[in-house]
Amino acid sequence: MTATAPLPATGKRPRTAPRHPYRAALASARGRTGLVLVALVVLAGLLAPLLAGHSPTDQSSQSLAPLGTPGHPLGTDDLGRDLLARLLYGTRADLGIIALSVPLGALLGCLFALLAAVHPVLDTAVQRLFDLILAFPGLILALAVTAILGPGRLPVVLVIALAEIPAFGRLLRGGILVEREREYATAARVGGSSRTRVLTRHILPNAADPLVVQIAVSLTVAVFVEGAMSFLGVGVRPPQPTLGSVLSQSVPYLSDAPHFAAGPLITVTALVLGLSLIAEALNREIRR
Template identity: 40%
Template sequence: MRDPLTAPEKPHEGWWRYLDAVRRPRGVVAGCLLVLLIGAALLVPLFTGGYDQQSADTFLGPSWRHLFGTDELGRDVFVRTLYGLRSDLVLLFAGVPISAVLGTLLGVLGALSRPLGLAIQRVFDIIIGFPSLILGIVIVLIMGTGLWGLTVTIVLFGLPGFGRLARAAMLAQEQREYVVAARVLGISRWKVLVRHILPNSVDAIIVHAAIAMVIAIFLETGLSIVGLGLQPPQPSLGMLLNTGVRFLSLSPMYVLGPTVVLILLALSFSLLSDALNEAVTRK
């Protein structure tokens, strides 16, 4: 039997833990919610004419035709919510993976070189020192509002978390017996890093990626509420909340509908992170 203190875990063995995570109660709920939300966001163009179809029927109440009612321009709020969900998912699945890759690389470089590591940690300290909303405002003001500004904000804000996590995981793995044995046998440090240390450090990074999704959701929402997110007529969940709050007394569903979808999206990634964390800690 393999001794976990003297031999690295084979990379393919770790994937079974991730599959085990989605079979847990929290993982099942998270998976169902994500499939439902992602499916609705992907399929909405097939059943609607677009997110900016206007009509004379303004501020209609919820009905089978308009589940969330209509807005001030007669547009279907439910349709715009699904398109807003689509925009948010594009931001999440673009920004968070880029942040994870760049942050992990910076963390690894910081572990390999002490001077470089100190410099990278000071940069991370500067990023962490800014409140997320203030950091987002600064970046968006420099790059301009829209998809690119939000994506860069999500990437930069996520770098310290991934970088420090990768550095800590790598330093912990370097103290294990199988790494020491490999170095005694003359195997190069880079080969040990690529073949053994990084594959055995990926668990914590994947769990943190699910948490970073939740952070990115609320970061986009916060920037959109202050008017620095996607610009009309292109919807996002945050932008719908920003606009709908002005007409809350006329159409409560204008705010309530996107809020429910936003909460479900954040809840799904939160439950997924819990399920992944429970699965990987059993190894």
């Protein structure tokens, strides 16, 4: 006969602690590594005015100065501008763009998904809108928006937000379709709850978990989109730096000054890898 654990004085078995998937994901090895990488990049961008010893747009006669040059620890670019300052302020600009564009795309996508859940006619209209957005490749969409608005920060934000609308919208719509057929949703409707109350109080909290993973994935995609637009010259206008524009300027000097491209490449790699690790950790815990 196997021994059983003694019951507490109340005669009830102790409750197990509730599982917190987000906390568990960020506490995992992948989550911690991703957080450290992302935190380092974010801190570098936020503290750019304190860490940079020069203005990112000031030119000097020291063009393509090597690493370790006095006053320019990362060297200078082809116009004599301090690469450390341009890297830090470029990181700051990129973080500002993706921090605005991804939540905007997520909000619009979720609103369209909620509209689709109201009526079959609206569902059809929303699905065709998603198909229309997805019909444009990212580069064509970027060129189209830039042709209308001109290069700058606003077109980059709009392109990223538009590209993310179908991803968030279809993900939430699929979750709503699955959750509203479950027994707890049916029981709530039978109990007299309105359709709106069932959707907002019961279905949405259970359908929203995958959106957290999608945010991390979309932030990664946004880094690439901004970098590609700036690399092609249709992003943020010079002389204001971004990681993509700094990398674009370094291409003609890769053989003579490889350090020119090293800074933005390392920063983009750290940011993308960190976000990818966080997304993977979240996805593993949510699916358990």
